[in-house]
Amino acid sequence: MRTRFWRQRTNIISATLTLIASLLLTGCFGNDEEDWNGKNISGLMPELEFDLINSQGKSVSGDDYSGRVRMLFFGFTSCPDVCPTALQKLNQATSGLDPALQDEVLTLFVSVDPKRDTPERLAKYVDFFGDNIVGLTGKEPQLRELAKRYRTTFGYDEPAADGNYAVSHSSAIYVFDREGNPRLLMRPDLSREEIRHDLVALIQEDA
Amino acid sequence: MSLLDYLLPYDFSPLTILSYMLVMGFYGVGLIRMPEQDRPGSLRIFAFTLxxxxxxxxxxxxxxxxxxxxxxxxxxxxxILHHIGPILIALSNPLPVMRFWFAKISPGWRHTLRPLGWVYNVLQQPFIALFLFVGLIYFWLWPSIHFDAMLSRDLYWVMNWSMLLDGLLFWWLIFDPRPPAITSSLGYGRRMLVLAAAGVLQMFLGAWIVFSRDMVYDVYEVCGRAWPLDPEVDQLLGGMLTYIPPAMMSILGILLMLRRAMHQDGKYTNQSKQLEETAS
Structure with missing residues (x-):
């Protein structure tokens, strides 16, 4: 009896489910209140937290840079293309900001190649890309932990005859607001104007 | 990396480990305690464990x-989570073990657990089961949803668990060992129809991924790959895994159902006639 009861209602139940599902789907895909160029990652990722060393060789944590909009980027100083292009673009985006806003943004460049990237080497490298950039690195387990926290990874290729090796890493720029909440994921193909637009929106929103 | 690193979880989830321990624990203890004549054979135990x-x-x-x-x-x-694992578990027919434990539940608890049975009955309506089975694959592979699911640890776990649980429900509906002639399990014709529909719908999606010229799933590009594999090759291989094995599984399922239907042809006629007589 019960089976027949359910069988008779299959159509109604399935129609209702289809309706609910389609409502949910349009709800998921339809609304994006902010006009961000980056991908909105609010609520998808944990707050900015790390335990690394800076280019002066001092231990630092996420709190040391709080109060500013932060852009987290993984890379390595021997990187032939992705890192220099991205860092240069970030530098152009921030240096084009109103001077009063420039200090509100900080780029955190995390080298995932601690074997080659000593703090001194890292300091020289980041200085080349402007003032508002900090070079960070750490022991491999610390870096692995940070990468895992932000759902990314890195890997080392076999060294060539001259001892050089490539490092695979995320090409994304993770943007955190002043409180350290994850806000945007920027793909490196965004233009500096698009990046600047998002940064200004984030700075002004918090101020 | 040592062997231990390969065997230990990358993302430790106590709830997941606990669930698996409970399942294996209940299955094992049930096997030992149940009467010998009900106990599944070693091949079935092996299939379940695998x-x-x-x-x-x-x-x-x-x-x-x-x-x-x-x-x-x-x-x-x-x-594995949506097809192969649940297929092995369903084919191993753990029903005797489940019956053994069900008999141990006190009547009060059984009464409390009844809503679960209602939910189960709704989810096992053939159309709903098919909608959920194929719908979940489409849902989690919808590019923007997929992107979020790979970025968020919570969503990622919801995705994997929902695939596993739905896989178990679906393949249990299909491979339910109770003969439909004398029980409430789904008829063989309907099972085959559901399988065929699921196969075709998955082939559409798989073919779309395989033949996409653009990068559909660029989250792996943005967040870095485990090793430097050409993104197009990665997408092609992934598309083929969505396209071919699930379709094959549907066909194998249909063949298995045909075999069962042929074996049971005429087997229950006397019994159902008797049932009809008693009913009338």
Whole structure:
């Protein structure tokens, strides 16, 4: 009896489910209140937290840079293309900001190649890309932990005859607001104007 | 990396480990305590254990790391969670063990648990089961949803668990060993129809991924791959894993149902006639 009861209602139940599902789907895909160029990652990722060393060789944590909009980027100083292009673009985006806003943004460049990237080497490298950039690195387990926290990874290729090796890493720029909440994921193909637009929106929103 | 690193979970989930331990614990203790004549044979026990183990392996070993950073490994993970693992578990027919434990539940508890049975009955309506089975694959592979699921640890776990649980429901509906002639299980014709529909719908999606010229799933590009594999190759392999094995599984399922239907042809006629007589 019960089976027949359910069988008779299959159509109604399935129609209702289809309706609910389609409502949910349009709800998921339809609304994006902010006009961000980056991908909105609010609520998808944990707050900015790390335990690394800076280019002066001092231990630092996420709190040391709080109060500013932060852009987290993984890379390595021997990187032939992705890192220099991205860092240069970030530098152009921030240096084009109103001077009063420039200090509100900080780029955190995390080298995932601690074997080659000593703090001194890292300091020289980041200085080349402007003032508002900090070079960070750490022991491999610390870096692995940070990468895992932000759902990314890195890997080392076999060294060539001259001892050089490539490092695979995320090409994304993770943007955190002043409180350290994850806000945007920027793909490196965004233009500096698009990046600047998002940064200004984030700075002004918090101020 | 040592062997232990490969066997330990990449993303430790106590709830997942506890669930697997409970399942294996209840299955094992049930097997030992149940009367010998009800106990499943060793092949069935092996199939059940293998099904559970491969699902565990893709969720709580180093495999999960590669599944998070490679599209095709991720597709392989879902092939196991949504198809192969649940198929092995359903074919192993753990019903006797479940009956054994069900008999131990006190009547009061059974009464409390009745809503679960209602939910189960709704989910096992053929159309709803098909909608959920195929719908979940489409849902989690919808590019923007997929992007979010790979970025958020919570969503990622919801995705994998929903695939596993739905896989179990669906393949249990299909491979339910109770003959439909004398029980409430789904008729063989309907089972085959559901399988055929599921196969065709999955082939559409798989073919779309395989033949896409653009990068559909660029989250692996943005967040880095586990090793430097050409993104197009990764997407092609992932598409093929969505396209071919699920379609094959549907056909195998249909053949198995045909075999069962042929074996049971005429077997229950006398009994159903008797039932009809008593009913009238």
């Amino acid at each position: 099904g559970v183990l491969i699902c565990y392996a893709v969720m709580q070993t180093r495999f999960d790391y590669y599944a998070q950073y490679m599209f095709f490994v991720h597709r392989g993970q879902h092939l």
